[in-house]
Amino acid sequence: MTPRALIAEDEPILAATLARTLGQCWPELQIVASVPNGLAAVEQALALRPDILFLDIRMPGQSGLEAAEELAERWDGPAPFPHVVFVTAFDDYAVQAFEQAAADYVLKPVSAARLGKTVARLRGLMNERGGGRTEQGAALGQLLGQLQALLPQAPAPAPQERLSTIRAAVGNVVRMIPVEEVVFFQALDKYVNVATPDGEALIRVPLKDLLAQLDEKRFLQISRGTVVNLDCVQSAARDDLGKVMLALRGRPEKPRVSPVYAHHFRQM
Incomplete structure:
Protein backbone atom coordinates (compact mmCIF):
# COMPACT_ATOMS: atom_id res chain seq x y z
CA MET A 1 0.00 0.00 0.00
CA ALA A 149 9.51 17.94 30.19
CA LEU A 150 11.61 19.36 27.34
CA LEU A 151 9.39 22.38 26.74
CA PRO A 152 9.98 25.64 28.60
CA GLN A 153 7.67 25.61 31.58
CA ALA A 154 5.51 28.52 32.69
CA PRO A 155 6.35 29.92 36.14
CA ALA A 156 4.83 27.79 38.86
CA PRO A 157 1.63 29.34 40.21
CA ALA A 158 1.60 30.53 43.79
CA PRO A 159 0.45 27.82 46.21
CA GLN A 160 -3.30 27.87 46.65
CA GLU A 161 -5.37 26.77 49.59
CA ARG A 162 -6.86 23.34 49.04
CA LEU A 163 -10.57 23.28 48.34
CA SER A 164 -12.73 21.61 50.93
CA THR A 165 -16.11 22.54 49.46
CA ILE A 166 -17.36 23.13 45.92
CA ARG A 167 -20.03 25.80 45.34
CA ALA A 168 -21.91 24.48 42.32
CA ALA A 169 -25.14 25.32 40.53
CA VAL A 170 -27.98 22.87 40.04
CA GLY A 171 -30.64 24.81 38.17
CA ASN A 172 -31.43 27.85 40.32
CA VAL A 173 -29.99 26.24 43.45
CA VAL A 174 -26.40 26.52 44.69
CA ARG A 175 -25.14 23.31 46.29
CA MET A 176 -22.27 23.10 48.76
CA ILE A 177 -20.50 19.86 47.82
CA PRO A 178 -17.71 18.46 50.03
CA VAL A 179 -14.71 17.78 47.79
CA GLU A 180 -14.34 14.21 49.05
CA GLU A 181 -17.82 13.41 47.67
CA VAL A 182 -16.84 14.34 44.09
CA VAL A 183 -16.31 11.29 41.87
CA PHE A 184 -14.95 13.22 38.90
CA PHE A 185 -14.70 16.66 37.28
CA GLN A 186 -15.23 16.97 33.53
CA ALA A 187 -14.61 20.04 31.39
CA LEU A 188 -17.55 21.10 29.23
CA ASP A 189 -17.82 24.11 26.89
CA LYS A 190 -17.72 26.97 29.41
CA TYR A 191 -18.23 24.98 32.58
CA VAL A 192 -16.90 22.06 34.58
CA ASN A 193 -19.30 19.29 35.47
CA VAL A 194 -19.04 18.12 39.09
CA ALA A 195 -20.22 14.49 39.33
CA THR A 196 -21.14 12.90 42.67
CA PRO A 197 -23.00 9.69 43.48
CA ASP A 198 -26.12 11.83 44.00
CA GLY A 199 -26.05 13.73 40.71
CA GLU A 200 -24.27 16.49 38.80
CA ALA A 201 -23.71 20.22 39.14
CA LEU A 202 -21.87 22.93 37.21
CA ILE A 203 -19.12 25.36 38.13
CA ARG A 204 -17.61 28.08 35.96
CA VAL A 205 -13.92 27.53 36.73
CA PRO A 206 -11.32 26.37 34.18
CA LEU A 207 -10.29 22.79 34.87
CA LYS A 208 -6.59 23.70 35.09
CA ASP A 209 -7.34 26.32 37.76
CA LEU A 210 -9.50 23.86 39.68
CA LEU A 211 -6.82 21.17 39.49
CA ALA A 212 -4.32 23.49 41.20
CA GLN A 213 -6.65 23.69 44.22
CA LEU A 214 -7.21 19.95 44.59
CA ASP A 215 -5.22 17.46 46.63
CA GLU A 216 -2.89 15.83 44.08
CA LYS A 217 -2.76 12.67 46.20
CA ARG A 218 -6.51 12.22 45.84
CA PHE A 219 -7.40 13.77 42.46
CA LEU A 220 -5.69 12.69 39.24
CA GLN A 221 -6.03 14.06 35.72
CA ILE A 222 -6.74 11.15 33.34
CA SER A 223 -7.26 13.12 30.11
CA ARG A 224 -7.21 16.71 28.91
CA GLY A 225 -10.78 17.19 30.15
CA THR A 226 -11.29 14.80 33.08
CA VAL A 227 -10.03 14.60 36.68
CA VAL A 228 -11.04 11.66 38.88
CA ASN A 229 -11.13 11.04 42.61
CA LEU A 230 -8.78 8.08 43.10
CA ASP A 231 -10.76 7.01 46.17
CA CYS A 232 -13.68 6.35 43.80
CA VAL A 233 -11.78 4.25 41.25
CA GLN A 234 -12.88 0.63 41.57
CA SER A 235 -10.93 -0.87 38.69
CA ALA A 236 -9.04 -0.15 35.48
CA ALA A 237 -9.33 -2.38 32.40
CA ARG A 238 -8.42 -2.19 28.71
CA ASP A 239 -11.16 -2.09 26.10
CA ASP A 240 -11.07 -3.75 22.67
CA LEU A 241 -8.98 -0.86 21.33
CA GLY A 242 -6.36 -1.27 24.04
CA LYS A 243 -7.33 1.89 25.90
CA VAL A 244 -7.67 1.99 29.68
CA MET A 245 -11.18 2.50 31.04
CA LEU A 246 -12.09 3.14 34.68
CA ALA A 247 -14.99 1.81 36.71
CA LEU A 248 -16.04 4.43 39.26
CA ARG A 249 -17.82 3.90 42.54
CA GLY A 250 -21.25 5.52 42.52
CA ARG A 251 -21.29 6.47 38.82
CA PRO A 252 -22.25 4.53 35.65
CA GLU A 253 -19.71 6.29 33.38
CA LYS A 254 -16.50 4.47 32.41
CA PRO A 255 -14.14 7.27 31.37
CA ARG A 256 -11.18 6.50 29.13
CA VAL A 257 -7.67 7.29 30.30
CA SER A 258 -5.40 9.12 27.87
CA PRO A 259 -2.21 7.17 27.01
CA VAL A 260 -0.28 10.04 28.62
CA TYR A 261 -1.76 9.14 32.02
CA ALA A 262 -2.28 5.38 31.61
CA HIS A 263 0.92 4.51 33.50
CA HIS A 264 -0.81 5.51 36.75
CA PHE A 265 -3.05 2.46 36.44
CA ARG A 266 -0.63 -0.26 35.38
CA GLN A 267 -0.68 -1.97 38.76
CA MET A 268 -4.46 -2.03 39.08
Whole structure:
Protein backbone atom coordinates (compact mmCIF):
# COMPACT_ATOMS: atom_id res chain seq x y z
CA MET A 1 0.00 0.00 0.00
CA THR A 2 1.13 3.55 -0.69
CA PRO A 3 2.29 5.19 2.57
CA ARG A 4 0.40 8.37 3.46
CA ALA A 5 1.55 11.30 5.59
CA LEU A 6 0.21 14.53 7.07
CA ILE A 7 2.34 17.62 7.74
CA ALA A 8 1.45 20.15 10.45
CA GLU A 9 3.67 23.26 10.22
CA ASP A 10 2.65 26.89 10.72
CA GLU A 11 5.42 28.32 8.51
CA PRO A 12 4.41 27.76 4.86
CA ILE A 13 7.95 27.86 3.51
CA LEU A 14 9.13 25.23 5.99
CA ALA A 15 6.09 23.06 5.26
CA ALA A 16 6.78 23.25 1.53
CA THR A 17 10.48 22.48 2.08
CA LEU A 18 9.64 19.44 4.19
CA ALA A 19 7.17 18.16 1.60
CA ARG A 20 9.64 18.69 -1.23
CA THR A 21 12.49 16.97 0.63
CA LEU A 22 10.24 14.06 1.55
CA GLY A 23 9.38 13.73 -2.13
CA GLN A 24 13.08 13.38 -2.89
CA CYS A 25 13.82 10.92 -0.07
CA TRP A 26 10.62 8.88 -0.37
CA PRO A 27 9.02 9.35 -3.82
CA GLU A 28 6.16 6.91 -3.17
CA LEU A 29 5.07 8.73 0.01
CA GLN A 30 1.77 10.56 -0.50
CA ILE A 31 1.26 13.83 1.42
CA VAL A 32 -2.49 13.76 2.05
CA ALA A 33 -2.66 17.14 3.86
CA SER A 34 -0.51 20.05 5.01
CA VAL A 35 -2.08 22.10 7.80
CA PRO A 36 -0.95 25.21 9.75
CA ASN A 37 -1.83 24.28 13.33
CA GLY A 38 -2.49 21.47 15.78
CA LEU A 39 -6.28 21.80 15.75
CA ALA A 40 -6.39 21.26 11.99
CA ALA A 41 -3.88 18.41 12.33
CA VAL A 42 -6.20 16.57 14.71
CA GLU A 43 -9.28 16.97 12.54
CA GLN A 44 -7.52 16.06 9.30
CA ALA A 45 -5.73 13.10 10.87
CA LEU A 46 -9.03 11.72 12.18
CA ALA A 47 -10.66 12.24 8.78
CA LEU A 48 -7.83 10.96 6.57
CA ARG A 49 -6.17 8.34 8.83
CA PRO A 50 -2.60 8.82 7.56
CA ASP A 51 0.22 6.39 8.37
CA ILE A 52 2.65 9.11 9.48
CA LEU A 53 2.33 12.50 11.18
CA PHE A 54 4.99 15.20 10.89
CA LEU A 55 4.10 17.59 13.75
CA ASP A 56 5.80 20.89 14.46
CA ILE A 57 6.40 21.11 18.21
CA ARG A 58 5.42 24.78 18.49
CA MET A 59 2.33 25.98 16.64
CA PRO A 60 -0.25 28.65 17.47
CA GLY A 61 -3.42 27.48 19.19
CA GLN A 62 -2.31 23.91 19.81
CA SER A 63 1.21 22.51 19.90
CA GLY A 64 2.35 19.34 18.21
CA LEU A 65 2.51 17.59 21.58
CA GLU A 66 -1.04 18.66 22.42
CA ALA A 67 -2.24 17.51 19.01
CA ALA A 68 -0.60 14.11 19.49
CA GLU A 69 -2.17 13.80 22.94
CA GLU A 70 -5.64 14.66 21.66
CA LEU A 71 -5.28 12.21 18.78
CA ALA A 72 -4.25 9.48 21.20
CA GLU A 73 -7.47 10.10 23.13
CA ARG A 74 -9.75 10.24 20.09
CA TRP A 75 -8.21 7.62 17.81
CA ASP A 76 -10.37 4.55 17.26
CA GLY A 77 -11.34 2.11 14.54
CA PRO A 78 -9.23 -0.51 12.78
CA ALA A 79 -6.42 1.76 11.52
CA PRO A 80 -3.32 1.65 13.77
CA PHE A 81 -2.16 4.89 15.34
CA PRO A 82 0.18 6.81 13.00
CA HIS A 83 3.92 6.94 13.44
CA VAL A 84 4.76 10.39 14.82
CA VAL A 85 7.75 12.51 13.78
CA PHE A 86 8.20 15.79 15.64
CA VAL A 87 9.64 18.79 13.82
CA THR A 88 11.70 20.97 16.13
CA ALA A 89 14.05 23.94 16.25
CA PHE A 90 15.50 22.86 19.60
CA ASP A 91 19.26 23.02 20.12
CA ASP A 92 21.63 20.05 20.31
CA TYR A 93 21.11 19.55 24.06
CA ALA A 94 17.36 19.17 23.60
CA VAL A 95 17.86 16.91 20.59
CA GLN A 96 19.86 14.55 22.81
CA ALA A 97 16.89 14.47 25.17
CA PHE A 98 14.63 13.64 22.23
CA GLU A 99 16.83 10.69 21.36
CA GLN A 100 16.85 9.49 24.96
CA ALA A 101 13.05 9.61 24.84
CA ALA A 102 13.17 7.37 21.74
CA ALA A 103 11.37 10.04 19.72
CA ASP A 104 11.88 10.49 16.03
CA TYR A 105 12.43 14.09 15.05
CA VAL A 106 13.41 16.41 12.23
CA LEU A 107 15.53 19.41 13.13
CA LYS A 108 14.85 22.76 11.47
CA PRO A 109 16.03 23.73 8.91
CA VAL A 110 15.26 20.39 7.31
CA SER A 111 18.34 18.45 6.23
CA ALA A 112 17.96 15.90 3.45
CA ALA A 113 20.57 13.68 5.09
CA ARG A 114 18.82 13.69 8.49
CA LEU A 115 15.41 13.29 6.91
CA GLY A 116 16.77 10.32 4.97
CA LYS A 117 17.55 8.59 8.29
CA THR A 118 14.02 9.26 9.49
CA VAL A 119 12.59 7.87 6.26
CA ALA A 120 14.73 4.73 6.59
CA ARG A 121 13.44 4.20 10.11
CA LEU A 122 9.84 4.75 9.07
CA ARG A 123 10.18 2.32 6.18
CA GLY A 124 11.46 -0.31 8.57
CA LEU A 125 8.66 0.25 11.07
CA MET A 126 6.00 0.07 8.39
CA ASN A 127 7.47 -3.09 6.89
CA GLU A 128 7.61 -4.78 10.28
CA ARG A 129 4.05 -3.82 11.18
CA GLY A 130 4.90 -5.12 14.63
CA GLY A 131 3.38 -4.07 17.93
CA GLY A 132 -0.31 -4.00 18.66
CA ARG A 133 -2.51 -1.04 19.38
CA THR A 134 -1.92 -1.39 23.15
CA GLU A 135 1.85 -1.22 22.79
CA GLN A 136 1.59 1.74 20.41
CA GLY A 137 -0.63 3.66 22.83
CA ALA A 138 1.62 2.94 25.80
CA ALA A 139 4.71 4.01 23.85
CA LEU A 140 3.05 7.23 22.72
CA GLY A 141 1.93 8.04 26.25
CA GLN A 142 5.44 7.55 27.62
CA LEU A 143 6.89 9.59 24.75
CA LEU A 144 4.56 12.55 25.27
CA GLY A 145 5.20 12.56 28.99
CA GLN A 146 8.95 12.72 28.39
CA LEU A 147 8.70 15.38 25.70
CA GLN A 148 6.53 17.63 27.85
CA ALA A 149 9.51 17.94 30.19
CA LEU A 150 11.61 19.36 27.34
CA LEU A 151 9.39 22.38 26.74
CA PRO A 152 9.98 25.64 28.60
CA GLN A 153 7.67 25.61 31.58
CA ALA A 154 5.51 28.52 32.69
CA PRO A 155 6.35 29.92 36.14
CA ALA A 156 4.83 27.79 38.86
CA PRO A 157 1.63 29.34 40.21
CA ALA A 158 1.60 30.53 43.79
CA PRO A 159 0.45 27.82 46.21
CA GLN A 160 -3.30 27.87 46.65
CA GLU A 161 -5.37 26.77 49.59
CA ARG A 162 -6.86 23.34 49.04
CA LEU A 163 -10.57 23.28 48.34
CA SER A 164 -12.73 21.61 50.93
CA THR A 165 -16.11 22.54 49.46
CA ILE A 166 -17.36 23.13 45.92
CA ARG A 167 -20.03 25.80 45.34
CA ALA A 168 -21.91 24.48 42.32
CA ALA A 169 -25.14 25.32 40.53
CA VAL A 170 -27.98 22.87 40.04
CA GLY A 171 -30.64 24.81 38.17
CA ASN A 172 -31.43 27.85 40.32
CA VAL A 173 -29.99 26.24 43.45
CA VAL A 174 -26.40 26.52 44.69
CA ARG A 175 -25.14 23.31 46.29
CA MET A 176 -22.27 23.10 48.76
CA ILE A 177 -20.50 19.86 47.82
CA PRO A 178 -17.71 18.46 50.03
CA VAL A 179 -14.71 17.78 47.79
CA GLU A 180 -14.34 14.21 49.05
CA GLU A 181 -17.82 13.41 47.67
CA VAL A 182 -16.84 14.34 44.09
CA VAL A 183 -16.31 11.29 41.87
CA PHE A 184 -14.95 13.22 38.90
CA PHE A 185 -14.70 16.66 37.28
CA GLN A 186 -15.23 16.97 33.53
CA ALA A 187 -14.61 20.04 31.39
CA LEU A 188 -17.55 21.10 29.23
CA ASP A 189 -17.82 24.11 26.89
CA LYS A 190 -17.72 26.97 29.41
CA TYR A 191 -18.23 24.98 32.58
CA VAL A 192 -16.90 22.06 34.58
CA ASN A 193 -19.30 19.29 35.47
CA VAL A 194 -19.04 18.12 39.09
CA ALA A 195 -20.22 14.49 39.33
CA THR A 196 -21.14 12.90 42.67
CA PRO A 197 -23.00 9.69 43.48
CA ASP A 198 -26.12 11.83 44.00
CA GLY A 199 -26.05 13.73 40.71
CA GLU A 200 -24.27 16.49 38.80
CA ALA A 201 -23.71 20.22 39.14
CA LEU A 202 -21.87 22.93 37.21
CA ILE A 203 -19.12 25.36 38.13
CA ARG A 204 -17.61 28.08 35.96
CA VAL A 205 -13.92 27.53 36.73
CA PRO A 206 -11.32 26.37 34.18
CA LEU A 207 -10.29 22.79 34.87
CA LYS A 208 -6.59 23.70 35.09
CA ASP A 209 -7.34 26.32 37.76
CA LEU A 210 -9.50 23.86 39.68
CA LEU A 211 -6.82 21.17 39.49
CA ALA A 212 -4.32 23.49 41.20
CA GLN A 213 -6.65 23.69 44.22
CA LEU A 214 -7.21 19.95 44.59
CA ASP A 215 -5.22 17.46 46.63
CA GLU A 216 -2.89 15.83 44.08
CA LYS A 217 -2.76 12.67 46.20
CA ARG A 218 -6.51 12.22 45.84
CA PHE A 219 -7.40 13.77 42.46
CA LEU A 220 -5.69 12.69 39.24
CA GLN A 221 -6.03 14.06 35.72
CA ILE A 222 -6.74 11.15 33.34
CA SER A 223 -7.26 13.12 30.11
CA ARG A 224 -7.21 16.71 28.91
CA GLY A 225 -10.78 17.19 30.15
CA THR A 226 -11.29 14.80 33.08
CA VAL A 227 -10.03 14.60 36.68
CA VAL A 228 -11.04 11.66 38.88
CA ASN A 229 -11.13 11.04 42.61
CA LEU A 230 -8.78 8.08 43.10
CA ASP A 231 -10.76 7.01 46.17
CA CYS A 232 -13.68 6.35 43.80
CA VAL A 233 -11.78 4.25 41.25
CA GLN A 234 -12.88 0.63 41.57
CA SER A 235 -10.93 -0.87 38.69
CA ALA A 236 -9.04 -0.15 35.48
CA ALA A 237 -9.33 -2.38 32.40
CA ARG A 238 -8.42 -2.19 28.71
CA ASP A 239 -11.16 -2.09 26.10
CA ASP A 240 -11.07 -3.75 22.67
CA LEU A 241 -8.98 -0.86 21.33
CA GLY A 242 -6.36 -1.27 24.04
CA LYS A 243 -7.33 1.89 25.90
CA VAL A 244 -7.67 1.99 29.68
CA MET A 245 -11.18 2.50 31.04
CA LEU A 246 -12.09 3.14 34.68
CA ALA A 247 -14.99 1.81 36.71
CA LEU A 248 -16.04 4.43 39.26
CA ARG A 249 -17.82 3.90 42.54
CA GLY A 250 -21.25 5.52 42.52
CA ARG A 251 -21.29 6.47 38.82
CA PRO A 252 -22.25 4.53 35.65
CA GLU A 253 -19.71 6.29 33.38
CA LYS A 254 -16.50 4.47 32.41
CA PRO A 255 -14.14 7.27 31.37
CA ARG A 256 -11.18 6.50 29.13
CA VAL A 257 -7.67 7.29 30.30
CA SER A 258 -5.40 9.12 27.87
CA PRO A 259 -2.21 7.17 27.01
CA VAL A 260 -0.28 10.04 28.62
CA TYR A 261 -1.76 9.14 32.02
CA ALA A 262 -2.28 5.38 31.61
CA HIS A 263 0.92 4.51 33.50
CA HIS A 264 -0.81 5.51 36.75
CA PHE A 265 -3.05 2.46 36.44
CA ARG A 266 -0.63 -0.26 35.38
CA GLN A 267 -0.68 -1.97 38.76
CA MET A 268 -4.46 -2.03 39.08
